Amino acid sequence: MTQDSTAVPGKFISFEGIDGAGKSTHIAFVADLLRARGKSVVSSREPGGTAVGEKLRDMLLHEKMHLETEALLMFASRREHMAQVIEPALARGDWVISDRFTDASFAYQGGGRGLNRAKMEALEQWVHPHLQPALTLLFDVPLDVARARLDATRTLDKFEQEKVDFFAACRTEYLRRAAQFPERIVVVDSTKSIEETRATLTGILEKLL
Numbered sequence: 111m112t113q114d115s116t117a118v119p120g121k122f123i124s125f126e127g128i129d130g131a132g133k134s135t136h137i138a139f140v141a142d143l144l145r146a147r148g149k150s151v152v153s154s155r156e157p158g159g160t161a162v163g164e165k166l167r168d169m170l171l172h173e174k175m176h177l178e179t180e181a182l183l184m185f186a187s188r189r190e191h192m193a194q195v196i197e198p199a200l201a202r203g204d205w206v207i208s209d210r211f212t213d214a215s216f217a218y219q220g221g222g223r224g225l226n227r228a229k230m231e232a233l234e235q236w237v238h239p240h241l242q243p244a245l246t247l248l249f250d251v252p253l254d255v256a257r258a259r260l261d262a263t264r265t266l267d268k269f270e271q272e273k274v275d276f277f278a279a280c281r282t283e284y285l286r287r288a289a290q291f292p293e294r295i296v297v298v299d300s301t302k303s304i305e306e307t308r309a310t311l312t313g314i315l316e317k318l319l
């Protein structure tokens with residue numbers, strides 16, 4: 111179920127895409143746009159977003175671990191994020207924008223690592239049975255574009271060091287979910303310039319404001 115806007119006064123938007131797709135580049139722009147329209151905005155991220163979540167993030171991005179441990183820790187971070195940040199902000203009437211949410215678990219732990227989808231659905235039901243983002247912006251690029259952007263910019267973490275097949279499977283699962291939830295997930299062509307992408311985002315957000 112997509113976020114029921116009659117149940118909470120705020121709105122929840124998630125940003126998704128394979129590493130290097132360009133989503134983080136646009137988060138500050140979206141926050142500024144919403145603030146300019148009078149919204150109170152909380153900008154956060156997963157894994158992370160809370161003191162406990164940031165400690166989990168450090169482990170998740172740097173330590174090798176069993177696939178199911180990884181999935182459970184992603185959802186543990188999410189449970190804390192829900193309790194400490196997302197639910198209180200939405201109840202206050204704030205807009206929450208999160209750099210990744212549960213679609214990332216389906217894409218990375220499900221698509222990329224091959225974890226059984228039913229297990230992920232069980233975790234999703236446990237951690238946020240009544241809330242889905244009102245809008246998910248899925249930044250989509252071919253794998254070689256994402257890789258070139260990553261290689262040009264930073265030291266790579268555990269996920270970013272994965273091979274092309276891993277990211278191909280993550281991207282396939284993201285696009286499968288976009289087809290499954292077309293009312294929530296909007297695919298943004300992130301091969302366009304930053305300016306063109308900003309114009310696209312403005313158009314999408316106007317419909318939500």
Ligand SMILES: Nc1ncnc2c1ncn2[C@@H]1O[C@H](COP(=O)(O)OP(=O)(O)OP(=O)(O)O)[C@@H](O)[C@H]1O
Pocket residue numbers: 127128129130131132133134135136249259260263270300301302303304307
């Ligand atoms: N539309 C674009 N055109 C050209 N370069 C871009 C575009 N969008 C982002 N970039 C560049 O690509 C790099 C990666 O972008 P960004 O950090 O936003 O990706 P990301 O999807 O958030 O990655 P990650 O999930 O790994 O954090 C940055 O250097 C950014 O400036």
Ligand SMILES: Cc1cn([C@H]2C[C@H](O)[C@@H](COP(=O)(O)O)O2)c(=O)[nH]c1=O
Pocket residue numbers: 129155156157184209210211212214215216218219269270
């Ligand atoms: C929420 C979530 C994230 N991941 C992965 C995806 C990325 O590689 C990292 C986070 O890094 P970013 O630069 O902040 O995007 O974590 C995951 O595998 N599963 C998840 O649920």
